[in-house]
Amino acid sequence: MAENNKDMTLKEIQFLIKHIEKGSLKDIEDIRSEEEKKENSRRLVLKLIEEFGELAENIRKNLRYNGENIKGTIEEELFDIFYYIIAIANDYNIDLEEIFHIKDKINKEKYERSFSLEEARKEYEKNTK
Template identity: 75%
Template structure:
């Protein structure tokens, strides 16, 4: 399983077209244009997701094309690409925002408690 940090790294390099580390030499206009491109792609993917939800088109284990699963991935991809453009570390933001939501929605458990519970269940299943 990949961490959010690893996913962000991968998408950054997919967008750059190389696994090599390279300095961002784009000017502000080029950065703005790229963000607009990504946002438009995100909106497009949301539309496709909505259509597939309406049709309840699910992945059948053979062809993912045109399914809810494919479109959820695409929305996730472009959301992360936007975070990358702004230098947002999603793991840090996730922890900060989760603490706010835990209090706001009076949730009984923290992110860390949920994570530990998940690990226990996974390890328990692998014992069989």
């Protein structure tokens, strides 16, 4: 279980991964060339695809985290995929929470869902208190 039981927000996770990728918690200036930036974008996308392959293998073998060793499990690869999705969003300066609200509104209409994101959040609050 997490040592800090306060829920993390998507913004916090984007902040964390931005700084992991930068290699520093400080807001240092990005001095990479355009070619270096493009190369990094390609690296992130290739890593994401690689992680999907690892997830597929672990799902095929039904390798689950048992609370002791997360290496080579479905849980590990889901984290890795999530990490690279966030890193790619950061690479393009995309606020994923903002996009989530925009896309969810479209999907609610498209799939004729009976409840809104706001209603789901209220229900979540009620059930987790």
